[in-house]
Amino acid sequence: MCRMLVFKGESPILLADLLTRPAHSIIMQSVNCKLLLDWRRNTNGDGFGIGWYDEPQESGCIFTSTLPAWGNLNLQRLAEKIKSKQIFAHVRATTGGTATSESNCHPWQFGNLMWMHNGMIGGFPKIKRKIQASLKEEIYLSIQGTTDSEHAFAVFLNQLDDPMKKSFTYTELKDAMLKTIALLNQWLEEEGIEDLSLLNFALTDGENIVCTRYVNRSDREGTSLFFSSGSKFQSEENGQYRMIKANKREDVVVVASEPLTYERTDWLVVPTNTVLVITSKFNVLQYPIIDKHHTTKKRSTF
Amino acid sequence: MCRMLVFKGESPILLADLLTRPAHSIIMQSVNCKLLLDWRRNTNGDGFGIGWYDEPQESGCIFTSTLPAWGNLNLQRLAEKIKSKQIFAHVRATTGGTATSESNCHPWQFGNLMWMHNGMIGGFPKIKRKIQASLKEEIYLSIQGTTDSEHAFAVFLNQLDDPMKKSFTYTELKDAMLKTIALLNQWLEEEGIEDLSLLNFALTDGENIVCTRYVNRSDREGTSLFFSSGSKFQSEENGQYRMIKANKREDVVVVASEPLTYERTDWLVVPTNTVLVITSKFNVLQYPIIDKHHTTKKRSTF
Amino acid sequence: MCRMLVFKGESPILLADLLTRPAHSIIMQSVNCKLLLDWRRNTNGDGFGIGWYDEPQESGCIFTSTLPAWGNLNLQRLAEKIKSKQIFAHVRATTGGTATSESNCHPWQFGNLMWMHNGMIGGFPKIKRKIQASLKEEIYLSIQGTTDSEHAFAVFLNQLDDPMKKSFTYTELKDAMLKTIALLNQWLEEEGIEDLSLLNFALTDGENIVCTRYVNRSDREGTSLFFSSGSKFQSEENGQYRMIKANKREDVVVVASEPLTYERTDWLVVPTNTVLVITSKFNVLQYPIIDKHHTTKKRSTF
């Protein structure tokens, strides 16, 4: 299973403080385990990618690699120098026979938009043609790889009036996200596919962020997703990081597949089948996704 | 421009004797130029691939890399150990914005068939949907990359009754090749595309070989293609290799974008818009491709 | 921690039957775990290498990569085609700050000899100059990387009269191995280094094999090492493999950091501080390494 991470802050954070230095960062977990001579660890070693924005209303920058994140010198060096207020990061474990190639590394970008996915679309090959047939020409031709995740991004882009716009409202982005999930469900149903789909998506225009935690079942939980907010994400000692809550303001929001710190109370679970929005003004909004897979009953973990 | 090479012999040849040792091999040209301190040389440095067969009626093996061929230690080591009677090799220079990824390295294989391409389909993006729409499901889903060359292979496979068969006649393969070129031309015309297409394809089932030299113009030459045959391809001195013609038998046939030896008389030009067949019995057959781009007049080189 | 594997058979085995197909092979463990959605697994994702011999008294062939073994298409394709009677395989997890580079991937070769290492030389940087100073010129200059493991190989080569010989007796090789360990210990002591060293080495000339399980402590176990022998290593069902013991003859010997099959009774533990020899005639010999770290008391695991 892949892992992903979203950061939004009023002030820029050094990538290293988010990605490589924290003892429980998505990238450093492996290294710590190594130090402990405990060789069981997360592997997500089939490539990684980071995306970040320098300026609002400009496109972000992406750095990807098919090499594992933990030994990547370029990543370590860039992370020690680059600061950003808006960061996406993704470590990848291939599912099925998908090739390890840079074209298949998250995140992807199109204009000012950036996208990543944790999970998979069950039965994707059977709806691949439908997806491609639905796309406007320039979106269809922008697809470089073969993954379900990149195709889901294409579906998202196709719901927008103008995906090359400089700026979006969070409502536009949230609506396009909901349409994307609805369309994927519709196509899967048309083909009679009942495979499990895990749709934890993350999307940003550099200012607003829309994430989902979604599963096409009403009886089980989706892939984990957490968020944490506060006034600062900073290092304590021994590589431990904390979300500081110095005042009422929320100047930092982090969304992650797994908590980045050992303080579990800092982290809130995003409920299954929810869309989570972080607006450009740092408002954190949650909406249940109401469709046939919605339920108010307890779901089972797996 | 890419380069490609096809070898077929009665006896196995060490890959090194074809690929890395000859002074004018497709891979070693660069190294020689380096030694001469002449830094102008062929670059084809965007990856390479080799394919070879051990046994008739079994699938071949492929080794590809996005690193330049000339500095690839694995290639050098494998080439010193592996022998084969049937070899494909390709060095790649990307055209346009196609990503350098292993999925985009020639040759590709499907069952026992192997394919490579030197050239490009002009206006490919505009007929990509038509190509994909024409394909049987398992062929459509087998596409891993984004190149025109791999899509042309898919069109070829789609013309065969059963591309997973163990064995083919050369006529089947030649006919499917001609249909492939005809279909590509038809789709390009339907879209009103007049861009230049250079279709030097090479296809084998491990026993028969079908190559083309083709251009969609009647007034100019296609990308270069040569062949040479004899009783043995062997080293002389100083890294020079020769095609030995010891008797009337043709035990070795080589097809290449450029002559591999300095003895130009050893090499025959394949005429533009021709399909060249080397049968499993070592018969070398040439057929003109008769369509609207056929001509008996002199074509211009470019 | 790295893992390594040594195979010697009377008949050649397809690399895939040893490396990629077994459910518990050193390479496939990760994939299985993935299927189980259990993302805790062995990672050894910092590159791998395989070495094999075609002919006795010829040098072997090596294929290495800095990409994780599990997603490597070239490895999968080569493994389905290459057969050998004598195979080395190694998956690597970097320790400390050593770069992930092909020069740092096991195994290494020199003439007909091949070497790999599971473990580390504690305090290696402090004896690096001493090691280099002890080496004959051509051995010193043959070092391409920066690892302790490659330097240990250089020390081993330096103990041989002529490391470029075609053929060796197992006694020569065993003696050179013991001298290597003794010298490393001596240099570490001269520098007052008391760090833990784990010296599981594997060495072959293509016919004889010498392995060690060694730690520079008398109170603890070394890194795990097992071996298994029988008449055939073959697949049962569901990716399960078994060591078949059809008769008294030992036609197959496997040495591995971890058992490759779930049948624990097939696997014998190599005692800590032992040198294990498999002769060209398939005799399996074990000798305790008698030095100050030898003990007959129980050692602690860690």
Add this chain to the structure above:
Amino acid sequence: MCRMLVFKGESPILLADLLTRPAHSIIMQSVNCKLLLDWRRNTNGDGFGIGWYDEPQESGCIFTSTLPAWGNLNLQRLAEKIKSKQIFAHVRATTGGTATSESNCHPWQFGNLMWMHNGMIGGFPKIKRKIQASLKEEIYLSIQGTTDSEHAFAVFLNQLDDPMKKSFTYTELKDAMLKTIALLNQWLEEEGIEDLSLLNFALTDGENIVCTRYVNRSDREGTSLFFSSGSKFQSEENGQYRMIKANKREDVVVVASEPLTYERTDWLVVPTNTVLVITSKFNVLQYPIIDKHHTTKKRSTF
């Protein structure tokens, strides 16, 4: 032959304006040639590296790759976002059998210092031990690769009182550079080596720059080196760039193996056996290197 490039400006330049966009940039030359269907071009395809500084008196950042620069998506994306006042860039062609590995990509850094080299030390293997023996421990252990260029950097570092200092005078750096060349010459002479050495080095502390153009012959020219200065390096049209000289001030200095623009009058030749200094105040100083290879007679080009 490699190529290198040094930029120093009063204002930051976007890396793309120096490295990827100019029609004759060290990286884009290949692409242009490709468009012209002229496949003879510079190849330097065995990796590349860029180094840049954000802040004075801080260490720089380095991005290297063993893939050719021209197809590297990460390079293209980073170059479109990163700005710097102080930039090093290097494209590499391996000489001899040196492996293509990230450890062997220029530039290297140590503390705030950064180093690259265009050329080679003739007979390097024969003085490698002498070089290593001369080094302080922390410098010796910092060597990650096997190249002559990285070892020359180590010799340079060894001439400084404290290579980890934050700030240096240009005189310190120039003197250490001259001692480095003198020592290399001395060791080569002691070993009776008369091979050609081409020592075009570039060194910076982030503020001062010291470059050399040097050959250990008095009768021939060294590898080419040019510089250009002005008030701005900016784009005209069609990918053409110009060095603008709007006023007397020199706000931009570029040093390069080859001119980056087609305006040859913008570029001055650095004479063979010269050390070129660009001070933190943008003074450009040249000093002849006076030793036995110095001459006032005409040297031959080669």
